[in-house]
Amino acid sequence: MADTLTITDNRTGKQYEIPIQDGTIRAMDLRQIKVKPDEFGMMTYDPAFMNTAACKSRITFIDGDKGILLYRGYPIEQLAEHSDFLETSYLILFGELPTETQLAEWSRDITMHTMLHENIKKFLEGFRYDAHPMGMFLSAVGALSTFYPDAKNIFDAESRRLQMVRLIAKVPGIAAYVYRHNIGRPFVLPDNELSFSGNFLNMLFKMTELRYKPHPVLERALDVLFILHADHEQNCSTSVMRNIGSTHVDPYSALAGAAAALYGPLHGGANEAVLRMLNEIGSMQNIPAFIKRVKAGEERLMGFGHRVYKSYDPRAKIIKRMADLVFEVTGKNPLLEMALELERIALEDEYFVSRRLYPNVDFYSGLIYQAMGFPLDMFPVLFAIPRTAGWMAQWEEMLTDPEQKIARPRQIYTGSAPRDYAAREKRR
Ligand SMILES: CC(C)(COP(=O)(O)OP(=O)(O)OC[C@H]1O[C@@H](n2cnc3c(N)ncnc32)[C@H](O)[C@@H]1OP(=O)(O)O)[C@@H](O)C(=O)NCCC(=O)NCCS
Numbered sequence: 001m002a003d004t005l006t007i008t009d010n011r012t013g014k015q016y017e018i019p020i021q022d023g024t025i026r027a028m029d030l031r032q033i034k035v036k037p038d039e040f041g042m043m044t045y046d047p048a049f050m051n052t053a054a055c056k057s058r059i060t061f062i063d064g065d066k067g068i069l070l071y072r073g074y075p076i077e078q079l080a081e082h083s084d085f086l087e088t089s090y091l092i093l094f095g096e097l098p099t100e101t102q103l104a105e106w107s108r109d110i111t112m113h114t115m116l117h118e119n120i121k122k123f124l125e126g127f128r129y130d131a132h133p134m135g136m137f138l139s140a141v142g143a144l145s146t147f148y149p150d151a152k153n154i155f156d157a158e159s160r161r162l163q164m165v166r167l168i169a170k171v172p173g174i175a176a177y178v179y180r181h182n183i184g185r186p187f188v189l190p191d192n193e194l195s196f197s198g199n200f201l202n203m204l205f206k207m208t209e210l211r212y213k214p215h216p217v218l219e220r221a222l223d224v225l226f227i228l229h230a231d232h233e234q235n236c237s238t239s240v241m242r243n244i245g246s247t248h249v250d251p252y253s254a255l256a257g258a259a260a261a262l263y264g265p266l267h268g269g270a271n272e273a274v275l276r277m278l279n280e281i282g283s284m285q286n287i288p289a290f291i292k293r294v295k296a297g298e299e300r301l302m303g304f305g306h307r308v309y310k311s312y313d314p315r316a317k318i319i320k321r322m323a324d325l326v327f328e329v330t331g332k333n334p335l336l337e338m339a340l341e342l343e344r345i346a347l348e349d350e351y352f353v354s355r356r357l358y359p360n361v362d363f364y365s366g367l368i369y370q371a372m373g374f375p376l377d378m379f380p381v382l383f384a385i386p387r388t389a390g391w392m393a394q395w396e397e398m399l400t401d402p403e404q405k406i407a408r409p410r411q412i413y414t415g416s417a418p419r420d421y422a423a424r425e426k427r428r
Helices: 029-031 075-081 084-095 100-111 118-125 133-147 158-183 198-203 216-230 236-245 251-261 270-281 283-293 316-330 334-350 351-352 361-371 376-399
Strands: 004-008 014-020 061-062 068-071
Touching: 014 029, 014 133, 014 316, 029 198, 061 158, 068 075, 068 084, 075 316, 084 100, 084 133, 084 198, 084 216, 084 236, 084 283, 084 376, 100 158, 118 158, 133 251, 133 376, 158 251, 158 334, 158 376, 216 316, 216 361, 216 376, 236 251, 236 376, 270 283, 270 334, 270 361, 270 376, 283 334, 316 361, 334 361, 361 376
Parallel strands: none
Antiparallel strands: 004 014, 061 068
């Protein structure tokens, strides 16, 4: 028997057989359900896309109940243990782990594109000294579209690959320049002898030494954090990337929009918000009162809860282990004790347990970033760097999917019925 869903419309007594595929029915199949032939037909109403699949994807798999995250089928734990960010970004973008030759070519391509046009520097210099790094980052990424007008050739596979390379190669430079601008230090050129993360640290932290040598533990920790943040299926910013990309605009403009979505405190801005929350709580003795306010709905426990994960976020587990390694080098972040105590209470408290609220990726990542010397407002930028790989992979998949079209949701209109324009003097 075919997998179908039988719907009876009590208004007409008519029955409809709706095919089920992959545990899903097609919303368009509901359009046939109508009382009169000239009616629009049945729609689904799903604010915030709680239960709507907007695409088919082969990139990332999440099982939120079991706490499983796979990139192209590979468990995140294995990638965090054995891979590095450039290899993982290749996997995410092209579907398979690269051979030695492919990886060498990919790494060379990326290093060949790390330099930024001098005018990008000038552009960044125009920002105020205290501009939020994420505002600068997303503006600079958007501005790149004007430097690479060839990026408009979105149906040329070679051109798409070039833009992927350019973006992945250049976002660390933009992030580093943004940081140096804020602290009033000169921009540092990329050092292509270093790894992707090592070079990023170089562009951020190099002072007067002739050659910057990244600390291997911090370099690896940053690389692992990049692996963990590289993709996360159809989250808000990725959906924005796909939505904007569906208009066929160039990928720089679409990515600026995705970065703007990431900026929000409910998304990539959460790691920054976690640290602000810990600072505000201030000390261990204030934790019970804080938890009380959270349970009363007056506050949110930032870094907790997730739309998809209803168990411990697998990335948070890896980050927690990473934090120990980093703190051995940098010294313990004094906020760690408070974070651990919040987690301990939340994992036992009925409010959090019944709502299945567990630490997410942002709960511990900020503590590591802070220990490594990053100011709080750089945190979302550190999220955007690796997520660029995921955004580009999802953009490519969307563009090459014959089922996709310009994204355009429907609405249920709840406004006025038609009425006549009233002259100004007659309005009350
Ligand atoms: C991630 C997040 C936006 C998901 O939101 P969502 O799927 O829309 O879930 P909801 O907001 O509907 O939350 C469900 C319930 O849990 C509560 N809840 C969710 N996250 C909470 C949090 N961090 N602190 C306290 N309560 C929380 C909600 O108040 C709601 O309770 P209710 O049913 O009594 O009204 C949300 O958990 C959140 O705001 N977390 C903090 C920000 C954060 O860490 N974001 C990073 C995500 S990687």
